Amino acid sequence: MPRFSIITPVYNPPREAFEHCVRSVMAQTNSDWEWCLANDASPDSWVAQRLAELQTVDSRVRVMTRAVNGGIVAASNDAIAMSNGEFLVLLDNDDELHPEALQFVADALAAEPKCDYLYSDEDKISPSGEHFDDFAKPAWSPERLLAQNYTSHLSVLRRSIVELVGRFRPGFDGSQDYDLVLRVIEHAREVVHVPQVLYHWRSLSTSTASAASAKPYAFIAALKSVGEHLQRTDTVAQVTEAGPSLARVRRTTRRHPAVTVIIPVDDAKQRIFGLETPLAGNIVKSLVEKSTYTNYTVTLVANKALSDETLEALAAPFEGRATIVRARHSGLAQMLNTGLVACDTKHAVLLDERCEFIDSDWLEALLGYADRTNVAAVAPFLLDEFGMIMSAGIGLTPAPHDIAAGRHLSDFGPVGMFAIAREVFGVSMRCALVDVASLKSVGGFSPEYSTRAMDTDMACKLHRAGRHAIITPLVNVRLLDDTSLMNDEIDSLTMRWGRVFGSDPYTRIDTRLRLPVSF
């Protein structure tokens, strides 16, 4: 039994492209494969002849010919029916594998034997044969997968699980791979990412590689796949279009857990839209007036005696739901830690008094992500007064930075990453829903930092503990502060975490040594 079964449905491919595809398979440095080709009744006569020829040239090539054209799903399923391999490697009839693709996959599987689904980076090949558009994919990001089929090619799936979920499903043509992957990950023990370009996707005028809108029916099928996946995983959510080939998943929380909103406060005032405004009163007003979620209590943390005016502005709107806690130590980190200690709910919202809410269902939307596995923090996009993004998460590559800072909200970013909810290395804690136990387990915020460097430090600590964060464009929060969210304590941070800078698993910059692509 071979290790890998390469599954290729064949229907009238451009001859030259198909020959490239053949050469790429034959050139594999790992020889433990079989190639299962299903000819979907291609009208061009050369296809059947060439497939028969291939079968005689190499005994590892297995061909079946369908009597009538059944579409990509039927042909792919026929190819799977022929296969014997432990893993299925999906390859389209006009695309190419890197010569070492299967060897890289075999190495990755050896390192993670429980892997049931593996994906790699990919690039595209222009009609003139040039490689372009490298996609340096993030580490396994299940939230991002709901918004876009980012894993796509190369996909390697354990055959037993593909059989368990019933192979490809009719009715999902164009997004059949995505639908299969969404069903497979429901059962997968481990998902592995190989950060190497192992697949070259040929960009033809009709293929989805050339334009996201080339196959609109495929996107409709993709939205359907996501919706059904959410149903199967018992998640109540609305799936809508967020942009070209991008889905937006808005979860509805069935439970309405109690949440503590922790706000460090003082007597500070700031000019907001030209008016001198007490910040503490402003955030309280925004919280009370904007929030539709009601099951929350407020813990206001002050490290000095507040003026009567501030106290009145803070206490009055909450009707007994607010507690004022006095922090014994100075510094923002200790104020937040004091709030965490006083918190008796599973989740808390850390809130800067310079924030203002824009969306009324902000807390419901953030809570929708709270129960995802290993999620320690969920945060909204932070915008400035003019609607420009201040932070869409904290990235580490090439150095700690606020993702998308200075970009307009309408900017989708590379591969649409600013328009979707996704896993990120860390988030700004100026407004974030956090898992209190996770934060406490890593010692809360470090009092060694007096600026927002503590956010990056917290992200590093949580990442070390196997936790990550989610950023969502479903919620936008205005931050009335023109100081940079990043910090001048980078040297101090480097002394703790310098070794991880530049290796952000979720926001990669392609610094790989490019593998040779000639055969």
Add this chain to the structure above:
Amino acid sequence: MLVSNESLVDAVQRDAELLRLGNELRRAREALLDAQAQRASFELEVLNSRDHAVGQAAHIGELRYRLLKQAAGYEMRLQQAAQHQLIHDKNHRDHIARLEAALAESSRTAAQTEALRRELTATRNSTTWKLGRVLMFPVRAVKRLLRRG
């Protein structure tokens, strides 16, 4: 209305008891608040200690990483230096060989020159050469005169 001494005493005792219990309750509440504050303070200390431990572990990890990186750098530089040394040694030996070859060539040329010089001296000392010079004297004298004229 008449109130018996006994019931008056009871009422006073009851009020005193209520007052005492009220005070005790207040003290208990204060103690509870103190205990809660103390607990919060301890919890904060635990958080800080945990952060310190995590931070120190991270710092040690960073130092170890830098040490290994530096060691790898030095190792690489050492290997490069050894490589350079080998190349330098080879170049040096090649240079010495070239110098020795040049010296040998020079000695051989000097020996040849000496042999030719000896041959020339022997020729000039020979009877034939001397006789020739005597015979050619008038020709040389005429040539000299012509040059002067």
